[in-house]
Amino acid sequence: MAYRSLVLGAFASSSLAASVVTPRDPVPPGFVAAPYYPAPYGGWVASWEEAYSKAEALVSQMTLAEKTNITSGIGIFMGNTGSAERLGFPRLCLQDSALGVSSADNVTAFPAGITTGATFDKKLIYARGVAIGEEHRGKGTNVYLGPSVGPLGRKPLGGRNWEGFGSDPVLQAKAAALTIKGVQEQGIIATIKHLIGNEQEMYRMYNPFQPGYSANIDDRTLHELYLWPFAESVHVGVGSAMTAYNAVNGSACSQHSYLINGILKDELGFQGFVMSDWLSHISGVDSALAGLDMNMPGDTNIPLFGFSNWHYELSSSVLNGSVPLDRLNDMVTRIVATWYKFGQDKDHPRPNFSSNTRERDGLLYPAALLSPIGQVNWFVNVQADHYLIAREVAQDAITLLKNNGSFLPLATSQSLHVFGTAAQVNPDGPNACMNRACNKGTLGMGWGSGVADYPYLDDPISAIRKRVPGVKFFNTDSFPWFHPTPSPDDIAIVFITSDAGENSFTVEGNNGDRNSAKLAAWHNGDELVRKVAEKYSSVIVVAQTVGPLDLESWVDNPAVKGVLFQHLPGQEAGESLANILFGDVSPSGHLPYSITKRADDFPDSIANLRGFAFGQVQDTFSEGLYIDYRWLNKEKIKPRFAFGHGLSYTSFSFDATIEPVTQLSLVPPPRAPKGPTPVYSTEIPPASEAYWPTGFNRIWRYLYSWLDKSDADSAYAIGIAGVKKYNYPSGYSTVQKPGPAAGGGEGGNPALWDIAFRVPVTVKNTGAKFSGRASVQAYIQYPEGIPYDTPIVQLRDFEKTKVLAPGESETVTVELTRKDLSVWDVELQNWVVPGFDGKRYTVWIGEASDRLFTACYTDTGVCEGGKAPPV
Numbered sequence: 001m002a003y004r005s006l007v008l009g010a011f012a013s014s015s016l017a018a019s020v021v022t023p024r025d026p027v028p029p030g031f032v033a034a035p036y037y038p039a040p041y042g043g044w045v046a047s048w049e050e051a052y053s054k055a056e057a058l059v060s061q062m063t064l065a066e067k068t069n070i071t072s073g074i075g076i077f078m079g080n081t082g083s084a085e086r087l088g089f090p091r092l093c094l095q096d097s098a099l100g101v102s103s104a105d106n107v108t109a110f111p112a113g114i115t116t117g118a119t120f121d122k123k124l125i126y127a128r129g130v131a132i133g134e135e136h137r138g139k140g141t142n143v144y145l146g147p148s149v150g151p152l153g154r155k156p157l158g159g160r161n162w163e164g165f166g167s168d169p170v171l172q173a174k175a176a177a178l179t180i181k182g183v184q185e186q187g188i189i190a191t192i193k194h195l196i197g198n199e200q201e202m203y204r205m206y207n208p209f210q211p212g213y214s215a216n217i218d219d220r221t222l223h224e225l226y227l228w229p230f231a232e233s234v235h236v237g238v239g240s241a242m243t244a245y246n247a248v249n250g251s252a253c254s255q256h257s258y259l260i261n262g263i264l265k266d267e268l269g270f271q272g273f274v275m276s277d278w279l280s281h282i283s284g285v286d287s288a289l290a291g292l293d294m295n296m297p298g299d300t301n302i303p304l305f306g307f308s309n310w311h312y313e314l315s316s317s318v319l320n321g322s323v324p325l326d327r328l329n330d331m332v333t334r335i336v337a338t339w340y341k342f343g344q345d346k347d348h349p350r351p352n353f354s355s356n357t358r359e360r361d362g363l364l365y366p367a368a369l370l371s372p373i374g375q376v377n378w379f380v381n382v383q384a385d386h387y388l389i390a391r392e393v394a395q396d397a398i399t400l401l402k403n404n405g406s407f408l409p410l411a412t413s414q415s416l417h418v419f420g421t422a423a424q425v426n427p428d429g430p431n432a433c434m435n436r437a438c439n440k441g442t443l444g445m446g447w448g449s450g451v452a453d454y455p456y457l458d459d460p461i462s463a464i465r466k467r468v469p470g471v472k473f474f475n476t477d478s479f480p481w482f483h484p485t486p487s488p489d490d491i492a493i494v495f496i497t498s499d500a501g502e503n504s505f506t507v508e509g510n511n512g513d514r515n516s517a518k519l520a521a522w523h524n525g526d527e528l529v530r531k532v533a534e535k536y537s538s539v540i541v542v543a544q545t546v547g548p549l550d551l552e553s554w555v556d557n558p559a560v561k562g563v564l565f566q567h568l569p570g571q572e573a574g575e576s577l578a579n580i581l582f583g584d585v586s587p588s589g590h591l592p593y594s595i596t597k598r599a600d601d602f603p604d605s606i607a608n609l610r611g612f613a614f615g616q617v618q619d620t621f622s623e624g625l626y627i628d629y630r631w632l633n634k635e636k637i638k639p640r641f642a643f644g645h646g647l648s649y650t651s652f653s654f655d656a657t658i659e660p661v662t663q664l665s666l667v668p669p670p671r672a673p674k675g676p677t678p679v680y681s682t683e684i685p686p687a688s689e690a691y692w693p694t695g696f697n698r699i700w701r702y703l704y705s706w707l708d709k710s711d712a713d714s715a716y717a718i719g720i721a722g723v724k725k726y727n728y729p730s731g732y733s734t735v736q737k738p739g740p741a742a743g744g745g746e747g748g749n750p751a752l753w754d755i756a757f758r759v760p761v762t763v764k765n766t767g768a769k770f771s772g773r774a775s776v777q778a779y780i781q782y783p784e785g786i787p788y789d790t791p792i793v794q795l796r797d798f799e800k801t802k803v804l805a806p807g808e809s810e811t812v813t814v815e816l817t818r819k820d821l822s823v824w825d826v827e828l829q830n831w832v833v834p835g836f837d838g839k840r841y842t843v844w845i846g847e848a849s850d851r852l853f854t855a856c857y858t859d860t861g862v863c864e865g866g867k868a869p870p871v
């Protein structure tokens with residue numbers, strides 16, 4: 001879109017007024033947000049056919065006001081969308097968070113996304129998804145506002161990286177797809193968010209004085225990194241998508257025709273509905289034309305005044321002809337079809353909890369000044385035995401970074417001294433801070449909307465005490481002034497933390513991103529480790545952290561024998577850790593990001609947040625494809641601990657062969673044409689379809705889709721006169737497109753998922769003492785001499801073995817698809833296999849991005865197993 005309609009739309013009293021546009025701020029040359037119109041209709045993919053035909057039957061009976069009503073939330077604090085109750089279409093309850101059911105009682109506080117990613121375990125990731133889906137269903141929600149894959153984790157300081165699964169597109173993609181599958185199999189619609197480029201929190205939002213920052217992303221980087229997890233999510237049929245707060249290449253994501261219409265709906269063939277992130281809706285007509293289907297929570301970006309850019313405005317815009325009726329029909333059909341697709345028309349429970357109070361009774365109209373009181377909470381317990389899954393995820397995510405001289409595991413007979421307030425639950429209670437916006441006690445999750453209430457928090461000190469009742473606990477983050485000299489046999493365990501979250505809260509000077517002390521541990525944790533290591537000869541450091549830390553001031557200290565990252569363990573922080581510390585289980589977590597020696601081992605574009613600018617802050621992704629290990633490998637910078645690193649108490653051998661499956665061509669075979677989509681009348685509906693029902697009791701601050709008779713009539717008069725007054729964006733068209741070559745199915749051309757190679761990997765536990773699980777990571781190296789610059793190695797698949805006893809083996813299989821071997825060609829606008837003509841790719845297999853060996857290609861008899869690792 002060439003123009004943004006600024007916040008004028010927020011206060012505009014009619015959609016024609018919202019056509020007042022101002023030139024948007026310039027972005028650096030080369031970063032383009034090309035117009036893409038019209039919004040592609042949904043319904044052309046075979047697997048959605050039944051849902052769409054049911055939706056078509058229902059939508060064709062809806063009045064204009066019923067249609068516009070279900071495209072918007074009814075206002076902040078009310079949580080839900082509008083309904084079409086006359087036809088049995090309910091208000092939909094959309095609920096955070098990515099790690100469970102937020103703002104609700106009797107739920108499980110699962111480990112965060114980053115922790116889940118660190119398991120590198122597809123079965124566990126899926127099981128967590130199933131459990132989250134069951135809890136959402138039990139609480140009566142319709143839409144789970146997760147998983148989060150944007151931010152991708154480009155900036156180590158980024159505030160919300162922990163909600164996603166790690167700084168790699170394939171790790172994010174596979175984890176998101178499995179989560180979506182698990183959730184949606186329970187009849188809950190999952191939401192892939194935030195589309196796209198929301199890699200820092202600062203300046204993320206549009207407000208009346210300043211636009212949100214512009215993430216300037218080139219086409220290839222968009223496709224190969226940031227879009228990859230969205231494509232995989234669409235491929236498994238995700239039902240909804242949420243746009244990001246920020247802009248991309250100068251256009252706000254909530255009204256970005258290229259991203260929503262072009263990329264998501266046409267290239268990726270997304271069949272569900274697209275919602276705005278909360279209060280990021282800044283235009284009426286523009287966002288509708290750009291492909292947005294739902295405005296949440298319904299208000300303009302200044303809430304609680306009873307204003308919306310849609311609802312009554314959208315009714316008016318359809319009557320006056322600014323928004324073609326077929327766009328509204330498509331918005332509504334997408335929402336209704338998704339509801340049918342996940343069986344929510346049959347016995348779907350209605351919400352049985354309130355996000356606004358934990359009391360049984362509360363305000364029935366929470367945003368109104370005067371409201372009747374009634375029962376709002378039914379205290380339905382949905383936890384079942386999900387603590388077991390939560391604990392297994394927390395445990396199998398624990399990442400052993402260092403274990404000098406195989407110091408760990410500990411014996412329960414050893415003398416233990418525990419330091420650090422993070423060993424114990426916050427004495428004020430685990431939920432004492434709203435949205436977990438404080439860092440006090442055990443850190444099980446970051447802060448913001450991506451949290452859940454703890455039903456309890458099993459803290460490390462309790463679990464350690466169960467095994468070692470005599471453990472000494474120094475509940476302090478400063479080394480005690482007077483501390484008796486420990487004996488050489490005393491072992492110190494030091495707990496440190498680092499927190500981050502959403503920009504809506506500032507915690508200890510960090511306004512979302514970790515912007516105060518870079519990657520230092522909070523509460524002088526690094527100093528605590530150093531001081532303890534001065535006195536004790538054996539120190540174990542346990543970190544509860546949202547992301548990488550700067551470990552340099554102590555990690556090489558010979559007294560520091562072991563370092564464990566718990567990541568963000570959720571409610572099961574205690575037993576999961578004790579099982580590892582005392583050797584009941586070998587650690588099997590792996591780093592979902594790299595830990596560098598210095599923050600500026602990354603380029604400025606990654607290492608630093610974009611600060612204040614007059615006008616729009618520009619966050620230019622100048623490093624392109626080179627984030628995390630891709631950058632470090634390219635620049636030959638050895639990290640402290642590489643992406644994928646994670647030790648075990650035992651050791652493994654790997655033996656892999658490559659089995660070719662599908663012979664590839666340069667580009668995927670031509671896509672099939674789109675299937676049929678619902679057909680409705682395109683006549684402007686009668687104004688009476690938008691009149692207020694007689695005697696209707698309006699509640700202040702609630703948002704409605706009806707109009708006063710005079711307003712509806714005059715809008716209709718403009719509409720049928722056919723006088724097009726709306727200032728349509730450049731490139732605007734109403735003619736449906738056949739869709740790009742790279743499209744053709746959910747996620748893109750279906751041939752992108754053809755398996756090119758299978759790689760069975762036989763893993764053997766070569767240790768003598770401990771059982772353990774091995775992570776098998778598969779990285780691709782593109783052939784030499786191809787006309788594309790590619791990162792040296794890139795993760796493409798992963799598997800995890802079962803628990804292998806000493807001497808035991810298991811064969812797991814990783815797979816490489818056409819897409820895994822392709823690059824995005826910006827000229828051809830398609831995925832290209834640069835080595836299809838016989839050039840040799842190398843498949844690297846191993847436990848970490850810096851500990852790899854090549855798999856052998858058996859059909860030619862050529863085995864390159866001895867080749868030196870590339871990094």
Ligand code: NOJ
Nearest residue numbers: 096145193194277278449
């Ligand atoms: C804003 C957050 O960015 C988003 O992730 C969340 O789902 C919504 N608020 C709703 O709370």
